[in-house]
Ligand code: XCC
């Protein structure tokens with residue numbers, strides 16, 4: 177594997193984002209380090225990186241190295257396949273635990289709302305509550321909202337620790353998929369149980385068969401995709417509204433020189449939703465003005481950002497590798513963090529500036545931070561306290577350096593909204609998309625998801641894949657930090673339709689959606705499972721996810737959650753390709769099991785291809801092979817001519833132009849919906865009014 181991740185990168189090769197490069201030069205000028213510069217001196221340990229290190233017991237750590245490494249064993253006799261697979265399975269369990277614990281907290285919040293203990297929150301999307309109640313077998317007719325919500329919360333919470341039965345949401349998979357899981361014995365039972373079982377099996381001296389270990393990893397991952405993450409998405413929609421498209425902005429330039437800047441970073445929407453309200457509270461805005469600022473500006477980083485971008489249009493300051501860069505601007509009064517993807521480096525770094533780092537979860541403290549514990553029973557007070565801390569801190573600002581980069585984007589595509597776009601609320605379907613794939617106007621579907629990783633050039637792999645896919649008529653969905661990367665590079669703006677291939681362009685214009693759809697945060701990868709399942713069952717493209725001309729990519733993966741996501745997509749029948757480096761590359765056996773082995777077993781697989789060209793070539797090969805297997809016409813771009821702009825897109829462009837003009841005049845417009853709203857969905861316009869469009873729905 178000759179990836180270049182071990183060389184010291186010149187600054188220009190650290191990111192393709194000009195804002196990041198500007199801030200890295202600024203950091204160097206200030207003599208401050210970042211993850212980017214630390215990566216130059218901290219090389220990945222090649223033994224651990226490749227999966228050849230076992231530190232499961234204290235007879236080791238055992239490291240299998242050398243030319244004959246695969247013939248060696250650890251002291252207990254564990255071979256390379258076992259060692260690499262065990263480590264991989266534990267990564268899956270770690271990722272599942274993270275997403276699912278987040279999901280559990282969402283269910284706890286819903287419960288507190290239902291029992292009237294969570295002031296400031298309410299069930300915002302009753303329609304979604306009814307749909308979810310239906311999935312969970314909870315009666316709805318003639319019942320009060322909070323009565324239903326309480327049952328939904330309790331059944332959701334049961335999914336974590338139930339002593340018998342399977343995770344209910346597995347029934348949302350295609351019948352074929354459910355049967356396959358049953359036959360293989362990998363239907364997940366209870367979320368916590370699958371995590372515990374992997375931890376048990378991978379304890380010293382238990383499961384010592386690579387194939388069996390990896391099979392348990394598949395089962396565990398399904399407890400995330402069709403369990404914790406899917407519940408998290410659904411309950412977030414119930415509490416904060418199912419997203420529908422709106423426009424906003426992305427990159428560090430969304431920070432405002434003359435306003436109190438508050439950044440939310442992490443993963444949960446719970447406190448951040450309250451901070452949205454607090455940042456728009458006239459009383460607090462008046463206090464900010466009294467402190468000499470023009471107002472309060474809230475922006476996000478990582479998936480907390482995606483959660484509030486999708487629902488309130490709050491601008492995104494950047495993805496994972498932007499967290500330190502945001503502090504380096506000197507313009508952040510408070511950075512509020514909850515859980516996951518938060519660098520400890522923020523502690524000491526924020527102390528070099530006036531920035532107050534605020535931790536809020538009892539699960540996640542950082543030395544150097546101020547801890548203001550979030551408790552859903554007094555959320556509005558906590559949010560106000562944090563905003564007041566920021567206001568008081570405004571006067572302490574030193575010199576600031578905000579790079580002037582901010583791209584417009586459209587975000588907020590839920591599965592529900594896509595249904596609506598393709599047939600209206602009462603006849604929602606995926607028929608137009610399926611027909612377009614069958615005809616070859618759309619060559620296939622690609623999900624480009626996941627993290628940033630300093631071992632590769634920031635955003636490069638993600639943006640390269642998005643760019644090439646849409647040019648080759650592959651429709652793209654994005655989530656997490658990959659969505660943010662695509663947005664920073666301009667690929668989430670409707671303007672990008674001009675860069676799409678002719679077939680894709682024609683279809684996108686007809687349906688009225690852009691070629692790259694932002695589906696949300698990382699737990700919202702569950703939305704992609706729902707979309708793929710519906711495409712598979714709509715007709716004409718086989719019967720299951722493994723029949724579809726689709727591929728999932730995670731070019732710049734970094735954490736265990738990404739591994740859990742990749743694994744549940746594979747277990748659901750998708751071909752998945754990760755970049756960076758394979759955590760099992762030291763083992764030919766584990767690599768074989770996760771590729772051809774899993775393909776035979778579940779129809780999907782997990783490959784690691786660090787080279788962007790090779791990753792892309794393999795993606796098209798997989799998509800075209802599925803087209804051929806379905807006996808669809810081979811993709812032929814020459815048969816579609818350029819079509820004119822649809823009225824729909826002309827409208828969006830006009831809207832964005834107006835918005836830019838208004839922004840120029842200082843009118844706050846981020847978060848305005850750019851699409852006609854789906855009936856039954858609502859948008860908070862930030863002025864305290866919620867516009868619901870649910871007439872006509874019983
Ligand atoms: Fe974290 Fe979700 Fe990865 Fe980004 S993409 S670095 S997990 S924030 Ni989830």
Ligand code: SF4
Pocket residue numbers: 230231232233234235236237238249250251252253254259380381
């Ligand atoms: Fe070594 Fe076996 Fe202990 Fe792992 S479990 S550290 S391979 S002795």
